Amino acid sequence: xxxxxxxxxxxxxxxxxxxxxxxxxxxxxxxxxxxxxxxxxxxxxxxxxxxxxxxxxxxxxxxxxxxxxxxxxxxxxxxxxxxxxxxxxxxxxxxxxxxxxxxxxxxxxxxxxxxxxxxxxxxxxxxxxxxxxxxxxxxxxxxxxxxxxxxxxxxxxxxxxxxxxxxxxxxxxxxxxxxxxxxx
Amino acid sequence: xxxxxxxxxxxxxxxxxxxxxxxxxxxxxxxxxxxxxxxxxxxxxxxxxxxxxxxxxxxxxxxxxxxxxxxxxxxxxxxxxxxxxxxxxxxxxxxxxxxxxxxxxxxxxxxxxxxxxxxxxxxxxxxxxxxxxxxxxxxxxxxxxxxxxxxxxxxxxxxxxxxxxxxxxxxxxxxxxxxxxxxxxxxxxxxxxxxxxxxxxxxxxxxxxxxxxxxxxxxxxxxxxxxxxxxxxxxxxxxxxxxxxxxxxxxxxxxxxxxxxxxxxxxxxxxxxxxxxxxxxxxxxxxxxxxxxxxxxxxxxxxxxxxxxxxxxxxxxxxxxxxxxxxxxxxxxxxxxxxxxxxxxxxxxxxxxxxxxxxxxxxxxxxxxx
Numbered sequence: 001x002x003x004x005x006x007x008x009x010x011x012x013x014x015x016x017x018x019x020x021x022x023x024x025x026x027x028x029x030x031x032x033x034x035x036x037x038x039x040x041x042x043x044x045x046x047x048x049x050x051x052x053x054x055x056x057x058x059x060x061x062x063x064x065x066x067x068x069x070x071x072x073x074x075x076x077x078x079x080x081x082x083x084x085x086x087x088x089x090x091x092x093x094x095x096x097x098x099x100x101x102x103x104x105x106x107x108x109x110x111x112x113x114x115x116x117x118x119x120x121x122x123x124x125x126x127x128x129x130x131x132x133x134x135x136x137x138x139x140x141x142x143x144x145x146x147x148x149x150x151x152x153x154x155x156x157x158x159x160x161x162x163x164x165x166x167x168x169x170x171x172x173x174x175x176x177x178x179x180x181x182x183x184x
Numbered sequence: 185x186x187x188x189x190x191x192x193x194x195x196x197x198x199x200x201x202x203x204x205x206x207x208x209x210x211x212x213x214x215x216x217x218x219x220x221x222x223x224x225x226x227x228x229x230x231x232x233x234x235x236x237x238x239x240x241x242x243x244x245x246x247x248x249x250x251x252x253x254x255x256x257x258x259x260x261x262x263x264x265x266x267x268x269x270x271x272x273x274x275x276x277x278x279x280x281x282x283x284x285x286x287x288x289x290x291x292x293x294x295x296x297x298x299x300x301x302x303x304x305x306x307x308x309x310x311x312x313x314x315x316x317x318x319x320x321x322x323x324x325x326x327x328x329x330x331x332x333x334x335x336x337x338x339x340x341x342x343x344x345x346x347x348x349x350x351x352x353x354x355x356x357x358x359x360x361x362x363x364x365x366x367x368x369x370x371x372x373x374x375x376x377x378x379x380x381x382x383x384x385x386x387x388x389x390x391x392x393x394x395x396x397x398x399x400x401x402x403x404x405x406x407x408x409x410x411x412x413x414x415x416x417x418x419x420x421x422x423x424x425x426x427x428x429x430x431x432x433x434x435x436x437x438x439x440x441x442x443x444x445x446x447x448x449x450x451x452x453x454x455x456x457x458x459x460x461x462x463x464x465x466x467x468x469x470x471x472x473x474x475x476x477x478x479x480x481x482x483x484x485x486x487x488x489x490x491x492x493x494x495x496x497x498x499x500x501x502x503x504x505x506x507x508x509x510x511x512x513x514x515x516x517x518x519x520x521x522x523x524x525x526x527x528x529x530x531x532x533x534x535x536x537x538x539x540x541x542x543x544x545x546x547x548x549x550x551x552x553x554x
Binding site: 161162163166167170173 | 223224465466469496499500501502503504507510511512514515516
């Protein structure tokens with residue numbers, strides 16, 4: 001079994017968080033997060049999750065483009081036009097509804113947004129085994145500050161990343177693409 | 185001694201425009217080195233660079249005050265105000281260029297050259313002929329063609345002499361609108377007290393303060409307030425030791441200081457937009473940062489032209505620029521052998537002094553109002 005690839009983890013994280021790759025790399029935490037997920041769940045589970053993600057992307061690309069059903073390599077996938085609705089459905093089918101992969105994927109989302117690894121539910125560890133590093137824990141001192149939730153709501157992490165005196169009186173700044181059609 | 189190159193108010197105004205560009209030109213290089221440092225590491229180096237960068241912002245404001253006091257019009261949006269790096273300093277020193285570099289021995293070497301003690305070997309050596317090297321020199325003496333200055337300190341010495349001379353001939357020199365002055369109620373915690381300029385005496389105090397805080401012209405390692413000059417702050421990083429009062433300039437005797445040169449994002453030196461893959465997400469982020477920086481300079485221009493209260497908003501913008509800077513340096517730059525991204529400070533020309541039409545500084549996102 002090959003070790004889970006960083007690029008694949010990044011690609012998974014883009015689809016799970018809806019933040020762009022530059023934002024994720026811009027936290028400086030993508031590598032520590034992959035290391036945390038591997039330590040908490042084991043490489044077998046992480047590899048299966050990344051495979052399922054690739055397969056989901058392939059489904060969305062193939063169905064959208066009508067190409068042959070062979071699993072395209074990553075470079076082809078990156079170039080392919082993805083149907084976002086199809087991708088969403090494929091992710092739900094292949095990852096979120098899966099007893100083994102679903103809870104891990106949900107934890108990866110929480111990891112990016114809150115900067116914390118939350119322990120997997122007991123029914124998961126009963127079935128698939130518990131790792132010593134799987135307990136609820138902070139990844140690094142910086143992960144709280146870099147949590148995507150602060151960017152998502154246009155706020156600063158309380159007590160960190162000072163935004164300037166009086167800035168709290170201004171409306172939050174949220175990029176258009178995340179506003180989901182809200183009026184301004 | 186060389187004849188003065190400043191003979192009237194217009195000469196003074198052009199010199200002060202160059203001085204503003206000069207004070208600003210040092211800020212992107214200092215910020216690039218500062219933000220290249222991995223967080224929680226290199227606290228000594230980070231602190232030293234941060235203090236100097238913040239004091240340059242005070243100098244920029246002080247020059248704007250002097251310019252306003254004699255009826256000039258500060259403009260940080262004029263084409264060429266932000267140099268294209270690598271750049272020669274706008275005062276005309278042309279034996280070195282300034283790059284946007286990560287923290288490194290080379291960066292500190294350049295910083296020392298920027299802030300080096302300014303006294304020319306003799307009074308008539310202040311103005312030197314610019315080398316005919318064909319290299320672009322951004323500006324030099326704005327009034328004497330082909331002449332440059334020995335150092336930033338000598339550049340300011342020339343302005344101080346010119347100011348005294350023109351003020352003696354022109355009793356109405358300081359007739360600028362006092363409402364344009366940035367006072368301590370608008371600018372504080374910025375590396376020293378801001379000086380409101382209303383006459384020759386306060387103008388000279390402001391300019392001498394800049395020169396003394398920079399390289400310690402005439403005042404040795406420490407200035408009159410007991411503050412270490414910028415040149416010597418940076419020398420500490422080269423010599424690995426802090427200065428204390430009474431030290432010889434070449435032999436600091438304070439506590440040792442260590443720099444972890446490896447705990448740094450190796451950003452590409454003086455990267456340009458063209459280095460970023462065309463159409464990539466990353467190129468878009470760099471472009472957005474540059475645009476936000478341009479909008480920030482437009483905001484400062486309004487602040488220096490009658491709305492000093494806007495400096496409060498500028499502080500928030502600076503924090504947003506900081507976050508954007510940090511995000512960029514953590515991104516690898518594709519195709520550059522593992523080097524990292526950084527702002528390129530190529531400012532789009534669309535930002536006039538009226539930022540109503542420009543995006544908000546800091547990021548392209550806009551405030552949500554309901």
